Amino acid sequence: xxxxxxxxxxxxxxxxxxxxxxxxxxxxxxxxxxxxxxxxxxxxxxxxxxxxxxxxxxxxxxxxxxxxxxxxxxxxxxxxxxxxxxxxxxxxxxxxxxxxxxxxxxxxxxxxxxxxxxxxxxxxxxxxxxxxxxxxxxxxxxxxxxxxxxxxxxxxxxxxxxxxxxxxxxxxxxxxxxxxxxxxxxxxxxxxxxxxxxxxxxxxxxxxxxxxxxxxxxxxxxxxxxxxxxxxxxxxxxxxxxxxxxxxxxxxxxxxxxxx
Amino acid sequence: xxxxxxxxxxxxxxxxxxxxxxxxxxxxxxxxxxxxxxxxxxxxxxxxxxxxxxxxxxxxxxxxxxxxxxxxxxxxxxxxxxxxxxxxxxxxxxxxxxxxxxxxxxxxxxxxxxxxxxxxxxxxxxxxxxxxxxxxxxxxxxxxxxxxxxxxxxxxxxxxxxxxxxxxxxxxxxxxxxxxxxxxxxxxxxxxxxxxx
Numbered sequence: 338x339x340x341x342x343x344x345x346x347x348x349x350x351x352x353x354x355x356x357x358x359x360x361x362x363x364x365x366x367x368x369x370x371x372x373x374x375x376x377x378x379x380x381x382x383x384x385x386x387x388x389x390x391x392x393x394x395x396x397x398x399x400x401x402x403x404x405x406x407x408x409x410x411x412x413x414x415x416x417x418x419x420x421x422x423x424x425x426x427x428x429x430x431x432x433x434x435x436x437x438x439x440x441x442x443x444x445x446x447x448x449x450x451x452x453x454x455x456x457x458x459x460x461x462x463x464x465x466x467x468x469x470x471x472x473x474x475x476x477x478x479x480x481x482x483x484x485x486x487x488x489x490x491x492x493x494x495x496x497x498x499x500x501x502x503x504x505x506x507x508x509x510x511x512x513x514x515x516x517x518x519x520x521x522x523x524x525x526x527x528x529x530x531x532x533x534x535x536x537x538x539x540x541x542x543x544x545x546x547x548x549x550x551x552x553x554x555x556x557x558x559x560x561x562x563x564x565x566x567x568x569x570x571x572x573x574x575x576x577x578x579x580x581x582x583x584x585x586x587x588x589x590x591x592x593x594x595x596x597x
Numbered sequence: 598x599x600x601x602x603x604x605x606x607x608x609x610x611x612x613x614x615x616x617x618x619x620x621x622x623x624x625x626x627x628x629x630x631x632x633x634x635x636x637x638x639x640x641x642x643x644x645x646x647x648x649x650x651x652x653x654x655x656x657x658x659x660x661x662x663x664x665x666x667x668x669x670x671x672x673x674x675x676x677x678x679x680x681x682x683x684x685x686x687x688x689x690x691x692x693x694x695x696x697x698x699x700x701x702x703x704x705x706x707x708x709x710x711x712x713x714x715x716x717x718x719x720x721x722x723x724x725x726x727x728x729x730x731x732x733x734x735x736x737x738x739x740x741x742x743x744x745x746x747x748x749x750x751x752x753x754x755x756x757x758x759x760x761x762x763x764x765x766x767x768x769x770x771x772x773x774x775x776x777x778x779x780x781x782x783x784x785x786x787x788x789x790x791x792x793x794x
Contacts (some may be wrong), residue, residue, distance in 0.1 A: 452776065473765065
């Protein structure tokens with residue numbers, strides 16, 4: 338690569354090892370780019386190698402990562418530099434792997450998800466940060482979401498108006514027996530509306546329930562009331578119009594007007 | 598009086614009962630027919646001391662509606678002194694008393710078979726029409742309930758996706774947020790140390 342015409346000196350005397358390229362930017366092209374910018378190219382990373390450039394992750398890359406000696410950087414970063422003729426600082430989204438010293442350096446600036454401690458973030462960068470995070474394994478309890486929304490005043494959103502409600506829908510022929518669900522009533526839609534607006538709907542009538550919603554058929558009301566007498570926390574029995582009216586108004590309506 | 602098994606009323610299509618109507622009575626063998634004119638109804642309404650509109654409405658109920666309503670009315674059919682003329686009268690029953698709504702003069706129809714045929718044809722036609730309508734409505738019902746179920750399932754999918762997305766975003770948000778809070782705590786500790794020194 339001694340015969341290349343130098344177009345820039347952003348990589349003057351910096352040693353790179355390109356393991357593989359990208360589909361539309363093969364290894365040779367990347368190596369040529371480095372040379373044009375004054376950089377050096379080696380085929381195996383050594384103690385003087387600045388970093389390893391990687392297009393696609395393969396076994397060799399994984400081994401390098403396991404060795405934990407070199408910084409492994411995405412080819413995207415190199416392309417950015419070549420395009421802009423500028424040495425762009427590493428950012429979390431470019432890093433496949435960081436050596437311990439680089440990691441320490443990054444920890445000053447970024448949290449473990451790659452979000453800067455100091456620099457403001459915008460929508461697209463936050464999206465990137467979220468995308469890099471592994472999928473959360475556990476579901477957040479509804480209470481946590483409700484608290485979070487309250488903390489940041491998002492609880493006024495119509496989409497979360499029923500967030501604090503734990504609702505039992507009275508459309509089971511036998512109370513609390515979900516295998517006896519009666520289909521084809523307007524309550525089919527109500528339960529979906531409730532969920533869409535943040536409610537937690539349960540199939541079991543237990544102490545946690547805050548509201549019981551009844552439809553046109555009121556035959557369970559007396560049984561519901563008698564069960565309630567045994568409960569410490571008393572649920573409210575409301576007409577389904579409480580839901581439709583609240584949604585229409587865009588905010589929770591006073592349930593006292595809908596009590597049975 | 599003669600046994601009366603069938604009663605047919607005809608008036609001009611799309612016109613109200615109030616503009617006069619024809620009554621045909623038939624016992625399956627013979628038929629008698631007569632017409633109540635517009636003027637006659639006005640008179641009868643006056644006689645009954647009723648508003649004409651209310652009177653026509655009363656007639657409609659007495660002469661044209663289903664079995665249930667007929668129980669509140671009484672009908673009489675009898676021969677006049679004149680051998681050719683018959684009378685058909687209708688009364689409303691009110692607890693103990695009944696009051697006459699009106700009556701109509703009938704004459705024997707010469708070709709009773711034709712009247713009976715017409716009557717049966719009419720009923721058959723109505724029956725076929727209702728059967729068609731019923732079938733159509735049942736199909737429509739089936740289609741609507743299919744559509745409804747499909748929409749419910751789709752809605753359920755969308756809502757599940759919304760719930761999942763919300764879960765996912767909030768979970769990630771909390772992780773990033775807590776990292777920042779950890780950093781703030783860390784810096785606070787450092788600040789405290791500096792202050793203490």
